[in-house]
Amino acid sequence: MRWINRRPSRGATLALQCLPFALLIIAYLIGSAIRLEANPNDKLLPSLATLADTVNRMAFQPDPRTGDYLLWSDTAASLWRLFAGLGISTVLALVVGLLIGLLPLMRATLAPFVAFVSMVPPLALLPILFIVMGLGEASKIALIVIGVAPILIRDLSLSALALPREQIVKAETLSASTWLIGLRVVLPQVLPRLLTSLRLQLGPAFLFLIAAEAISAESGLGYRIFLVRRYLSMDVIFPYVAWITLLAVVGDRLIDLLRRRAFPWSELEGAR
Amino acid sequence: MVPTIPFNAERDTRMSICRRTALATLTALAVLAVADPGLAEPKKDFKVAWSIYVGWMPWGYAADTGIVKKWADKYGITIEVTQFNDYVESINQYTAGAYDAVTVTNMDALSIPSAGGVDTTAVIVGDFSAGNDAVILKDGATLTDIKGRDVNLVEFSVSHYLLARALESVGMSEQDVKVVNTADPDMVGAFQTPDVTAMVTWNPMVSEIVKLPGATKVFDSSQIPGEIIDLMVANTQVLADNPDFGKALAGIWYDTVTVMASDTPEGAAARAAMGASSGTDQAGFEDQLAATKLFAKPADAVAFVTSPDLEKTMDHVRGFLFDKGLLGSGAPSADVIGIELPGGKVLGDNGNVKLRFSDTYMKMAADGAL
Numbered sequence: 237m238r239w240i241n242r243r244p245s246r247g248a249t250l251a252l253q254c255l256p257f258a259l260l261i262i263a264y265l266i267g268s269a270i271r272l273e274a275n276p277n278d279k280l281l282p283s284l285a286t287l288a289d290t291v292n293r294m295a296f297q298p299d300p301r302t303g304d305y306l307l308w309s310d311t312a313a314s315l316w317r318l319f320a321g322l323g324i325s326t327v328l329a330l331v332v333g334l335l336i337g338l339l340p341l342m343r344a345t346l347a348p349f350v351a352f353v354s355m356v357p358p359l360a361l362l363p364i365l366f367i368v369m370g371l372g373e374a375s376k377i378a379l380i381v382i383g384v385a386p387i388l389i390r391d392l393s394l395s396a397l398a399l400p401r402e403q404i405v406k407a408e409t410l411s412a413s414t415w416l417i418g419l420r421v422v423l424p425q426v427l428p429r430l431l432t433s434l435r436l437q438l439g440p441a442f443l444f445l446i447a448a449e450a451i452s453a454e455s456g457l458g459y460r461i462f463l464v465r466r467y468l469s470m471d472v473i474f475p476y477v478a479w480i481t482l483l484a485v486v487g488d489r490l491i492d493l494l495r496r497r498a499f500p501w502s503e504l505e506g507a508r
Numbered sequence: 509m510v511p512t513i514p515f516n517a518e519r520d521t522r523m524s525i526c527r528r529t530a531l532a533t534l535t536a537l538a539v540l541a542v543a544d545p546g547l548a549e550p551k552k553d554f555k556v557a558w559s560i561y562v563g564w565m566p567w568g569y570a571a572d573t574g575i576v577k578k579w580a581d582k583y584g585i586t587i588e589v590t591q592f593n594d595y596v597e598s599i600n601q602y603t604a605g606a607y608d609a610v611t612v613t614n615m616d617a618l619s620i621p622s623a624g625g626v627d628t629t630a631v632i633v634g635d636f637s638a639g640n641d642a643v644i645l646k647d648g649a650t651l652t653d654i655k656g657r658d659v660n661l662v663e664f665s666v667s668h669y670l671l672a673r674a675l676e677s678v679g680m681s682e683q684d685v686k687v688v689n690t691a692d693p694d695m696v697g698a699f700q701t702p703d704v705t706a707m708v709t710w711n712p713m714v715s716e717i718v719k720l721p722g723a724t725k726v727f728d729s730s731q732i733p734g735e736i737i738d739l740m741v742a743n744t745q746v747l748a749d750n751p752d753f754g755k756a757l758a759g760i761w762y763d764t765v766t767v768m769a770s771d772t773p774e775g776a777a778a779r780a781a782m783g784a785s786s787g788t789d790q791a792g793f794e795d796q797l798a799a800t801k802l803f804a805k806p807a808d809a810v811a812f813v814t815s816p817d818l819e820k821t822m823d824h825v826r827g828f829l830f831d832k833g834l835l836g837s838g839a840p841s842a843d844v845i846g847i848e849l850p851g852g853k854v855l856g857d858n859g860n861v862k863l864r865f866s867d868t869y870m871k872m873a874a875d876g877a878l
Contacts, residue, residue, distance in 0.1 A: 277625020277836075277862075280604050293837055300833075363697055370701040371660070371690065452660070452690040452698065463689060466664050467834055468600050468624055 282471040290471040306460065307479070313455040315483070317373065318445055321380025325441075326434060328381070329388030334426070336389065337396025338418050347393065354386030359447055366451070376448035383444040384437045391433040396426050428502030431495040435488050442484055550749050555588045556740075556757070557602055558611040559595040562711060562796040563635040563738035565782035566764040567611060572781070579759040583752035587760075602626075602741075609742035609757065613666050615825045617741050619834045622845050622862035627744035629864040631754050632761050633809045637736040639799030640711040641670045642728035644718060647705065651677070651726040654706050655684050660698055661708040663689040666736050669828050671708045673735070674727040699723065711796045712788060733801070734812070735821045744864060758869035759878045762806050769804035806873035813867050814850045822847050822855055 244252055268281035282290075295307040332350065335342040358379055365382075369375040399422060407417045446458030453459035457480055464472045496503055558567040570576050571589035580587040590607070592598035602610035603621045609631065612620070621628045645653055651674055661667040668687070675681055685706070690698055695713045698704050699720060707717065718725050729736050740757060747754050768778045776790065783793030803809035812818070823842075829835050830842035839845075846854045846861035854861055872878050 275625045277623075279624040290837065363694060366694055367697045367701060370703045371688070371698050372703060450691065451694055452688060454686070454688050459689060463663055465600075466596050467620055468603055 279468045280470055282474070286471045287475060290469075291475050294472065294475070304455075307476075310455050310457050310460050310476075311479070311483070313453075313459075314445060314449065314457040317376050317448075317456070318380065318441055320373075321377045321445070322384065322434065322437070322441055324377065324381050325385035325388055325437075326430065328385045329392050329430060330427075333389045333392025333430075334396060334418060334422065336393035337426070338414070338422060343393070350386055350389050350393075353382075354390055356382070358383035358444060362448065362451065371452040376445065376453070379448045380441050380444045384441050387437060387440075388430065388433055392426055392430050395429040396422050399425055424499070424501070428495050428499040431491050431499075435491045438484050438487050438491075442480060446480075551746075552584070553586045553588070554609070554746075554750070554753050555590065555607045556609045557590050557592055557598040557607040559592045559598045560786050561595070561611070561738065562640065562786065562793065562800050563637075563802065564611040565786055565793075566634075566761065566768055567740075568785055569768070569778060569782050570760050570764040575763050576760050579756040579763070582759070583756050585750075585752060585756060587753075587756060602743075605743075608746045608753065609740060612739055612741055614737040614739060614822065615666055615669055615829065617739060618822070618825060618845065618847065618863050619664075619829045621741070622847075623829075623835050625862065627862050627864070628741045629744045629747050629866050630739045630813075631742050631747065631757050631866065631869050632740040633803060633813050633865075633870065634738045634740060634761065634765075635800045635802040636734045636738065636812075637666075637710070637729040637799070638733055638801040639728045639730040640714065640796065641666055641708070641736055642710075642714045642718075642725045643671060643674050643706070643708045644699070644714065645706050645724050645726050646699070646722045648724060648726065651675075652680070654726070655680065657685055657706040658688050658703070659685045659706040659708060660688045660690040660695070660704050662692050663687060664832060664834060667708040667710060668832075669825065670727070670729060670732070670736070672828055672831075673732050673824070674708075677727070677731070711799060712786070712792065715792070715795060728799075730799070734817055735824060737821070754869045755872060755878050758806070758873045762873045765802065765804045769802065806870045809870045810867045810874055813865050813870070818865060819849055819853070819855060822849075826856065 264281065265284070268283055271278045271281050272283055291307075295305060298304065299306050332346060336347050336350065337343075361382060362375075362379060365375040365378055369378055403421055404417060407421050412420070445456075446461070449456040449458030450462040457476055461473050461476050556567070558564050560568075567589060568591055576587050576589055592601070598607075598610055599612055599616055599620045601607050602612075603624045603626050605626075611634075614630070617628055617630065643651065643654070645651075645657075648654065654675075659671060661671060671685075671687075672682060675684065690707075692709060692713065695707060695709045696716045699707055699717050709717070714725070714728075717723055740761065742754065742757065764778075767774055768782065769775065779793050779797070780790035783790045786793060788796075803812060826835070826842045826845070826847065830839060830844075833839075835842065835844050843856040844860065845863065846857045846859070848854050848861050848864040850865055850867040
């Protein structure tokens with residue numbers, strides 16, 4: 237049988253899926269054991285027991301100074317910023333993207349500008365943002381919006397433009413107004429695409445969030461990582477990185493679930 | 509593709525075959541693992557990390573002008589001097605074992621390498637901050653006006669320590685303010701935003717910020733003299749196996765600061781060069797030097813490090829670090845890490861001495877015995 241036709245059984249699939257994760261963990265454990273053998277207080281690759289201890293302290297014991305459960309208060313602060321940033325970006329993308337995709341006049345006005353703005357490296361704007369908007373929440377949310385919204389807008393307008401011209405003409409022959417075409421022909425087809433590109437922007441959104449939190453904050457996942465970095469507390473950093481990854485994976489799944497539930501027709505096109 | 513792993517040949521032979529095979533597959537993590545702390549053999553090649561700060565600029569100057577090479581050649585060793593743009597990263601690299609020595613403050617030496625189990629010796633006590641670190645208020649005349657404000661600073665840094673000591677001096681505590689962690693490169697910009705009204709930072713930021721309208725310096729490190737100390741530390745084991753490395757460091761240092769502190773054209777040129785490489789000019793650099801108590805003579809540094817005040821300072825520092833949970837999450841008391849003072853007296857746990865102040869090499873420099 238050709239390799240291209242060999243398919244693993246269900247059990248084998250599961251085992252193969254776990255294999256890279258298991259290799260990574262084993263690699264970590266060996267590296268950690270070697271370093272801890274040389275120096276029992278080594279902080280770079282802490283042992284599993286230390287990691288478990290730290291997770292317990294961060295997540296399930298109140299902080300002696302503030303009385304907060306640090307992992308949860310950090311998560312809440314970061315997720316709030318992330319939701320605000322992504323929410324504003326999505327609304328912006330929907331409005332501006334549809335206008336660009338639908339109306340040639342708006343396209344002429346806005347498309348080059350959005351294309352230009354989307355090329356500005358957002359992190360380079362951070363010092364300006366901090367001075368203009370202060371060190372509070374606004375500048376952190378703004379950074380996410382600046383980083384994510386232009387991409388979402390361009391993607392949405394491109395997918396609106398990619399709709400078959402015949403559909404629009406057909407709707408016009410049925411005497412649909414511009415408004416009605418936008419609402420009933422274009423919108424239902426681009427909304428699922430918007431959710432998909434939102435999924436793809438989760439990673440960059442986290443990047444911008446953490447960069448902003450590293451510079452100034454009093455709580456947040458990125459804040460904690462950059463704070464304990466001063467003390468090489470990898471026992472805090474590793475669990476936080478794993479937790480951020482998990483949050484991003486869950487977010488990705490949830491948005492996809494929302495797309496399939498809200499727009500069941502989008503699945504027919506195999507738009508995964 | 510598997511990246512090649514730079515094995516240390518000597519270490520390699522000590523490793524079992526099985527471990528080696530496993531390691532070969534571990535790529536990135538294994539690279540971390542072979543950068544082993546406390547790997548002790550006599551060796552010839554040493555690596556020193558430093559970062560930009562007024563009291564450490566001599567190291568860059570010494571590397572550029574051949575002073576490092578002169579002393580390394582004298583002892584038949586090589587010393588690679590690397591400048592880091594990120595202070596914390598330089599300490600982390602040292603703690604991870606990639607460097608043999610690093611420039612660091614007394615507080616960070618205790619909380620990063622020493623708390624990380626890397627036995628560290630202060631080879632050179634270069635200077636202490638006498639005004640380089642400051643508490644600055646907007647629309648406030650005295651320190652007590654800080655009550656209830658948000659204070660922007662680099663959390664857990666010497667600025668945080670300075671704030672704690674400042675609040676103590678007027679009978680307040682950290683409960684009376686709210687600390688907001690802010691990165692040091694953004695301090696000057698941050699101070700110009702309306703919601704920032706109190707800040708603790710260090711030079712060169714302090715000198716920029718006090719020039720801004722409405723800014724008043726209400727407390728600085730000259731009010732706690734000798735507590736924020738700038739050191740050159742080295743791995744104790746490396747130093748014990750290679751005393752020549754310590755001698756070379758002391759030789760380089762005092763050769764350089766003698767030039768730097770002298771009132772001669774060479775001295776002015778050295779200060780101008782150091783000013784330029786720290787992003788200012790000779791005048792700006794000399795302003796910062798004025799807020800620094802530099803020990804240009806080794807005998808002064810020996811007197812400072814052997815005075816009983818050092819014990820009090822380190823007691824304050826370890827108390828602060830323990831308070832903030834920076835001596836390890838499981839640390840039962842500030843005594844968990846032993847700090848050895850010159851003369852052998854140990855502050856804290858005798859069985860876990862991880863930070864040592866030594867006057868050995870500075871004394872050799874003072875006695876002309878290098």
